[in-house]
Amino acid sequence: MDQLIQDLRFGLRSLRRQPGFVAVALATLALGIGTATAMFTVVNGVLLKPLPFRDPASLVTIQIRGGQDGIFPLPDADFLALRANRPAFESLAVYAPTSFNLTGPGTPDVVRAAWATGDFFTTLGVQPYLGRFFTAADDAPGAANAVVLSHRFWSSRFGANPAIVGQAIRLDDLPCTVIGVGPPGLQFPRRELDLWRNRIIGPPPRRGPFYLTGLARLRAGESAATPAVRGNLDAVVAAIKQQHGPGSWTFQVLPLTDALVGDVRTPLYLLLAAVGFLLLIAVANVANLLLSRSAARQREIAVRVALGASRRRLARQLLTESAVLSGTGGVLGVLLGFGLTRVLLPLGATMIPRLAEIRMDGRVLGFAALVSVGAGLLFGIAPALQLSRDEAADPLREGQRVGASRSRRRLQRTFVVAEIALALVLSVGSGLLVKSLIRLQHVDVGFFPARLLTFALTLPEARYRDENASRTFYQRLLERLDTMPGVQSAAVAVSLPPDQVTVTDNFTAEGQHYAPGESAPVGTLMVISPSYFKTMGIPLLRGRLFDDRDRPGAERVVIVSKALADRYYPNGDAVGRRFRNGGPERPNNQWMRVIGIVGDVKYDGLAAAPPPAYYWPFPQNPWSDQFVVIRTSLDPASIVPAAREAVWAVDRELPLARVRTMDEIMAEASADPTFRTYLLGSFGALGLVLALIGVYGVMSYAVTQRAHEMGVRAALGARPADLVILILKDAGWLAAIGVTLGTGSALAVTTTIEKLLFGVTPRDPITFVGVAVLLSMAALLASWIPARRASRVDPLSVIRDM
Secondary structure (H helix, E strand, O other): OHHHHHHHHHHHHHHHOOHHHHHHHHHHHHHHHHHHHHHHHHHHHHHHOOOOOOOHHHEEEEEEEOOOOOEEOEEHHHHHHHHHOOOOEEEEEEEEEEEEEEEOOOOOEEEEEEEEOOOHHHHHOOOOOEEOOOOHHHHOOOOOOEEEEOHHHHHHHHOOOHHHOOOEEEEOOEEEEEEEEOOOOOOOOOOOOOEEEEOOOOOOOOOOOEEEEEEEEEOOOOOOOOHHHHHHHHHHHHHHHHHHOOOOOEEEEEEHHHHHHHHHHHHHHHHHHHHHHHHHHHHHHHHHHHHHHHHHOHHHHHHHHHOOOOHHHHHHHHHHHHHHHHHHHHHHHHHHHHHHHHHHHHHOOOOOOOHHHOOOOHHHHHHHHHHHHHHHHHHHHHHHHOOOHHHHOHHHOOOOOOOOOHHHHHHHHHHHHHHHHHHHHHHHHHHHHHHHHHHHHOOOOOOOOOOEEEEEEEOOOOOOOOHHHHHHHHHHHHHHHHOOOOEEEEEEEOOEOOOEOOOEEEEEEOOOOOOOOOOOOEEEEEEEOOOHHHHHOOOEEEEOOOOOOOOOOOOOEEEEEHHHHHHHOHHHOOOOOEEEEOOOOOOOOOOEEEEEEEOOOOOOOOOOOOOOEEEEEHHHOOOOEEEEEEEEOOOHHHHHHHHHHHHHHHOOOOOOEEEEEHHHHHHHHOHHHHHHHHHHHHHHHHHHHHHHHHHHHHHHHHHHHOHHHHHHHHHOOOOHHHHHHHHHHHHHHHHHHHHHHHHHHHHHHHHHHHHHOOOOOOOOHHHHHHHHHHHHHHHHHHHHHHHHHHHOOOHHHHHHHO
């Protein structure tokens, strides 16, 4: 212990004498450890930390998997069938995200909510903070309207007043009794949830509509893949098909964690691997710094050897100094990681689930400590292994120059090659994502998003009880909006591009036939006002658009998209043909006449192909929940107050929800790929900078060590340009080897990100060649300054010192 304390004191004194070296090493370590800690904090909170529910491993979700592997919600009929036959499940409930108009004293507001059946909270295994939760009686026909408030909403809206339990609030103009308050932090199934409303479910007249997600708790010893669970679900599927007709579908069961995480698992592990590469580059850089420093300390080490120090004692001294660096770098890295996490979370809010659960905990600190120790061993062992008692004494021998051994130079070059290879892998991945993002942002969405304002309205059923009331409200609203200054056109639609789909349904084109058990295709169902195509800028390709002829009581008509017409009508000749929604399970649905074909629009996301879509005229098919779209010659945000006044002039108690410009919606649609692209691009840029610093450092050190050689070459007639070429050629070989190794690694690694790319292959030759050329040129540029310094060596002074 005394020797260890002595080594520690000596190491601190030694490091204090070289503040420049210490600053560079600590900055490099803090950067590598900090980014790794920040990303692990996110991965830990999203993927590794158990859900905050009782025995979360036994919680699963249940949805429908269609014949073409599409995933769909459950209808009421399926839930009732599952609840009646669930031997493999301890409890079962369903839920569905929704929203309500909250009215009463003050300005009307829209609250974010979720429908839930009686066993919802029991299945999760949580306890109320105040009052009680739903029971089985709360979802039975005839049950009273009941509400459970989230703890956050109870505190912000009602001032944490416990007296609110038992009182009524008005949701969609219906009184709902507050029966309880949820525990702090409970936000399932949606982020920033305000309340849960009981869903009353009775025997349905048909199987649809499809809007629910099943939530179940498995019995002890069961898992989502066990035969008992699969057999239970298959028996329910068979019973449903017997009652409602055959179809090519089954139930899909997923662990709740997997359902919540969704597709974010691959991007998060990708980013964690990227910071791992960045950390290795940082470690290699510090190792090179320590190798250069140990070479500069040869006389000091020689004196210690002459005084009797053993190789083991010298190695321990160097490892102690490395431990001081890694420990200090680890502390700085944790602080940097904490700051980076606070920056990352708001930027990735749309991509990162379980946001409220992401924080630094004991596991994260343990990870940071492990990374720090591992980094210290990796970069500290290299100079320690270079020690040799015989070589260490050389600087004290007569005529012996201080310089780096061949093995030390070889090790330094190996580190530089590794840095270049790792930087190339990072840069290629970044380049592929950047190219993909550019193509995604310039994809044809099928409409003109500029100068569009959108918002959502929900008409409460209590005041708009029939179709005529909804039709009258929206007609009056559109008339007012059309007269507003700067408004060119206004429309309503049940969904919005590029990813705001709310309704999908099966459909049958005239002439389609289905095999026994085959399901009809699914398309996006749009209920729109006649002005929708004009407002959105969607082109008419054939036929006509909706007009005054398409009124209630007239022949029912439909407009289809080009994708639907081309695929389901011969040669796309759909105009004049018949069409109906539903498949074989709804043979009595009314036929409609196709009057037009319009251009394809992306409704399922920017990266997805435009879905088959069909449009119904709003006058013939009134729909209470609608998006309002306004095209204006002004800044869309500037007309929000006037639009709100226009709504309130028709109905003073209607709040506007999701008020956004279409430009904001488009930005949100590409927010996830933008976030991971910028993040990986930043890691790639940092890796490139660190690699180039490594190249510069090694070449600078090489020039210093080869000063005598340069002087002799100059004395023998070598021109300055020859010396520059000599150094650049040396750097070029290092870059070539690193680029070759990095390209091979990148070819293997980039296949893992194929699902994250749009319009780009994971082995895109332009990206690979461009990054390789850029990295090679950058490495030569980093070597230019040391090369220029070598060309200025004075041969006379060198010969005089020999």
